[in-house]
Amino acid sequence: MNIQFRRAKYTMFLFGFLFFFLIIDFAISGTSGFYSGLNRLLTAFVIFVVLISFFTMLYKTKKKDGVLDERDTMIQQKGTSVALLCTVFLVFLISTSVYVIYESSLVVPVSWLWFIAYITFSFAYFSSSTLIYFMYRKM
Amino acid sequence: MLSNNLKIIRITNELTQEQLADLVQCTRQTIHSIEKNRYNPSLELGLKIAEVLDTDINDIFQLKKE
Numbered sequence: 001m002n003i004q005f006r007r008a009k010y011t012m013f014l015f016g017f018l019f020f021f022l023i024i025d026f027a028i029s030g031t032s033g034f035y036s037g038l039n040r041l042l043t044a045f046v047i048f049v050v051l052i053s054f055f056t057m058l059y060k061t062k063k064k065d066g067v068l069d070e071r072d073t074m075i076q077q078k079g080t081s082v083a084l085l086c087t088v089f090l091v092f093l094i095s096t097s098v099y100v101i102y103e104s105s106l107v108v109p110v111s112w113l114w115f116i117a118y119i120t121f122s123f124a125y126f127s128s129s130t131l132i133y134f135m136y137r138k139m
Numbered sequence: 140m141l142s143n144n145l146k147i148i149r150i151t152n153e154l155t156q157e158q159l160a161d162l163v164q165c166t167r168q169t170i171h172s173i174e175k176n177r178y179n180p181s182l183e184l185g186l187k188i189a190e191v192l193d194t195d196i197n198d199i200f201q202l203k204k205e
Binding site: 070072 | 165
C-alpha cells in the first residue's frame with residue numbers, strides 16, 4: 001500500500017463523513033435551522049476537526065512521499081478530472097433544484113447557499129479520493 | 140489489450156520487483172500491476188524495462204488477440 005493510496009483512503013473517510021454529515025444535518029435542521037445558533041457552531045466545529053485531521057495526515061505522511069511514477073500520475077489525473085465533472089454536475093443539480101423550488105417565492109433562504117458551498121468542497125475531496133482509492137485497488 | 144511475460148523474464152534475470160522498479164525509476168506497485176496485466180506501461184517505461192532486462196520489447200509485451 002503506497003502513500004498515495006493511504007492518503008486517498010484517509011481523505012475518502014474524512015470528507016465522506018463530512019459530506020454525509022452535512023446532508024443529514026441539513027435534512028434534519030431544514031433551511032431555518034441549518035444556519036442558525038447552535039447548528040452553525042456544530043457545523044463549524046465538525047469542519048474544523050475534519051480539516052485539522054486532513055492537514056495533520058498530510059503533514060505526517062509528507063516525509064514518506066516516495067516516488068511518484070507514471071501510474072500514480074495517471075490515476076491522480078483521472079481521479080481528479082472525473083471528480084471535477086461529478087462536482088460540477090452536483091452543483092448544477094442542486095442549484096437548478098433550488099431554483100425550481102423557490103421560483104414562485106422569489107426569495108432563496110441563505111442556508112441553501114451555505115449548504116451548496118459546504119457540499120461543493122466536501123464532495124470534491126470525497127469524490128476525487130474515492131475514485132483514486134478504487135483505481136489503486138483495481139490497478 | 141496487452142499481455143506480458145515480464146515476471147518470467149524478471150525472475151530469469153534474478154531481479155526482485157523492487158530492484159527492477161529502482162532500475163527503471165518507477166514504484167514496485169507499478170511493476171506488480173504490469174505483471175498482473177492490470178496496467179499497461181507507457182512506451183517509455185516499456186523500453187526502459189526492455190533495456191534493463193537486456194531483451195527486445197516485443198519479447199516482453201504482446202498484443203492480446205481477442
